[in-house]
Amino acid sequence: MSKENKDYSKYFDFSGAKVLSEDEHGKRIRINGREINILSEPNHRQEKQRGKQSVEVLYDTELTEEFRSIGAGKHYIVYTYGCQMNEHDSETIKGLLEQMGYRATEDRKQADIILLNTCAIRENAEDKVFGELGHLKHLKTEKPDMLLGVCGCMSQEESVVNRILQKHGFVDLIFGTHNVHRLPHLIQEALFSKEMVVEVWSKEGDIVENLPKKREGLRGWVNIMYGCDKFCTYCIVPYTRGKERSRRPEDVIAEVRELARQGYKEITLLGQNVNAYGKDFEDIQYRFGDLMDDIHKIDIPRVRFTTSHPRDFDDHLIEVLAKGGNLVEHIHLPVQSGSSQVLKKMSRKYTRESYLELAHKIKKAIPNVAFTTDIIVGFPGETDEQFEETLSLVREVGYDSAYTFIYSPREGTPAAVMEDNVPMEVKSERLQRLNAAINEYSRKSNDRLLGSTVEVLVEGVSKNNDAMLSGRTRTNKLVHFEGSTDLVGSFVNVRITDTKTWYIKGNMIQDAVTASDAV
Numbered sequence: 079m080s081k082e083n084k085d086y087s088k089y090f091d092f093s094g095a096k097v098l099s100e101d102e103h104g105k106r107i108r109i110n111g112r113e114i115n116i117l118s119e120p121n122h123r124q125e126k127q128r129g130k131q132s133v134e135v136l137y138d139t140e141l142t143e144e145f146r147s148i149g150a151g152k153h154y155i156v157y158t159y160g161c162q163m164n165e166h167d168s169e170t171i172k173g174l175l176e177q178m179g180y181r182a183t184e185d186r187k188q189a190d191i192i193l194l195n196t197c198a199i200r201e202n203a204e205d206k207v208f209g210e211l212g213h214l215k216h217l218k219t220e221k222p223d224m225l226l227g228v229c230g231c232m233s234q235e236e237s238v239v240n241r242i243l244q245k246h247g248f249v250d251l252i253f254g255t256h257n258v259h260r261l262p263h264l265i266q267e268a269l270f271s272k273e274m275v276v277e278v279w280s281k282e283g284d285i286v287e288n289l290p291k292k293r294e295g296l297r298g299w300v301n302i303m304y305g306c307d308k309f310c311t312y313c314i315v316p317y318t319r320g321k322e323r324s325r326r327p328e329d330v331i332a333e334v335r336e337l338a339r340q341g342y343k344e345i346t347l348l349g350q351n352v353n354a355y356g357k358d359f360e361d362i363q364y365r366f367g368d369l370m371d372d373i374h375k376i377d378i379p380r381v382r383f384t385t386s387h388p389r390d391f392d393d394h395l396i397e398v399l400a401k402g403g404n405l406v407e408h409i410h411l412p413v414q415s416g417s418s419q420v421l422k423k424m425s426r427k428y429t430r431e432s433y434l435e436l437a438h439k440i441k442k443a444i445p446n447v448a449f450t451t452d453i454i455v456g457f458p459g460e461t462d463e464q465f466e467e468t469l470s471l472v473r474e475v476g477y478d479s480a481y482t483f484i485y486s487p488r489e490g491t492p493a494a495v496m497e498d499n500v501p502m503e504v505k506s507e508r509l510q511r512l513n514a515a516i517n518e519y520s521r522k523s524n525d526r527l528l529g530s531t532v533e534v535l536v537e538g539v540s541k542n543n544d545a546m547l548s549g550r551t552r553t554n555k556l557v558h559f560e561g562s563t564d565l566v567g568s569f570v571n572v573r574i575t576d577t578k579t580w581y582i583k584g585n586m587i588q589d590a591v592t593a594s595d596a597v
């Protein structure tokens with residue numbers, strides 16, 4: 079329970095609300111006839127703060143008996159929006175629900191609880207969630223006993239929680255990114271009180287270990303750190319995810335070893351900025367390069383990581399990645415813009431030149447490396463010339479693929495109040511030109527593979543053709559080929575015969591690939 083949010087009226091717009099009671103445990107209010115129990119609400123000012131308070135790691139998170147039967151005979155659905163961090167949080171949410179006795183369903187009519195794990199990174203991500211809430215309102219009318227919850231990054235935003243309180247009073251539960259482990263308590267509270275329960279901590283964040291996870295598929299995600307301290311001027315993440323805090327190396331390594339033991343073929347180490355791993359340790363000198371070096375020795379075939387910040391990508395890490403083995407030759411290195419002036423306004427803390435120098439250094443150390451990136455067009459005030467610099471950087475690096483976005487203002491971030499004189503048509507046109515350039519280089523990088531043999535981790539039957547299997551190369555390229563479904567989950571060698579922009583095709587062969595062939 080947060081004791082931080084004392085002066086509610088200061089931060090929160092309770093217009094139209096009647097206060098029913100208030101004490102140190104929170105506040106009960108009524109809005110439009112709906113009673114709401116606010117245990118704690120988002121507080122943007124606190125989300126911005128980065129104090130000296132050290133990170134606490136909680137290990138004792140065993141669910142007690144009283145919670146284990148709440149969901150017996152009941153069903154759940156969790157809808158996930160946004161990034162891999164959210165996907166992974168959903169695995170924890172599902173793990174907790176299953177410990178409470180709930181079982182998964184895909185049928186909304188059968189569900190006793192539906193949770194929306196939301197993303198706040200761009201406005202269209204939020205629009206999708208509000209659209210979905212509109213659909214779920216009908217279901218809630220038919221099934222009033224069903225619990226409907228909103229969690230994830232949107233619930234950390236004051237404006238979103240206000241909007242739900244005022245206009246979507248049929249929601250039963252709102253909890254934040256720091257409150258996932260509290261889910262059993264919050265469900266219990268919502269079921270018994272029949273009130274809407276809101277608990278969103280803005281605190282700098284603990285690390286909660288040993289929560290259950292319901293993992294699916296061949297690829298396992300492992301959080302190595304949480305939060306972000308970079309405060310890029312366009313980005314909401316430092317507010318919604320709290321300060322940078324790293325999991326202890328022994329906990330990460332134990333989890334990776336356990337996944338290896340369970341037969342996972344690939345893991346992805348997750349963090350908003352994995353290169354800052356370990357910066358917050360006060361008692362040990364142990365950084366991301368050291369972690370990768372230790373994980374390199376674990377018997378798991380492929381190890382990926384996301385996402386990197388160019389600023390913290392140090393030489394030791396490059397040296398370790400160059401060892402290869404299970405450390406694959408794929409680096410996602412978000413650049414955001416090719417113009418040093420725009421990068422400065424974004425507060426990225428590197429220049430076009432230093433980014434290119436880093437990319438060349440990595441290429442020299444890992445010659446067959448595949449780079450992917452994130453790029454924003456139409457940042458406030460971006461000129462044609464500055465956009466051209468982004469295009470020329472794309473050509474110079476020759477990315478294998480990229481996620482590209484039109485800048486979306488996020489309330490409370492510094493960029494949201496910058497003057498923006500770039501019309502939307504210009505932004506859209508820039509996005510199209512950028513995508514055309516990215517596609518050209520994706521195709522070129524695929525074409526270079528023609529005739530070569532690649533190692534593919536077989537993921538399943540191809541989405542568009544039952545007769546084909548699909549899988550990924552070490553560089554994360556999608557490959558389609560004919561083969562038996564028995565091969566799902568194993569590694570095969572595929573000789574590439576045909577290439578497209580988004581995928582490559584080939585024939586399975588028997589002879590083994592050598593490490594240097596493996597791309």
Ligand code: 5AD
Pocket residue numbers: 199200312313314412414452453454483484485486487488
């Ligand atoms: N508008 C557009 N794109 C954004 N991203 C983050 N914030 C915004 C925003 N306000 C993009 C960045 C980041 C990726 C995850 O999302 O490119 O790397």
Ligand code: SF4
Pocket residue numbers: 306307308309310313314315316350351387
């Ligand atoms: Fe957002 Fe920048 Fe942090 Fe990435 S590094 S999460 S873009 S603030």
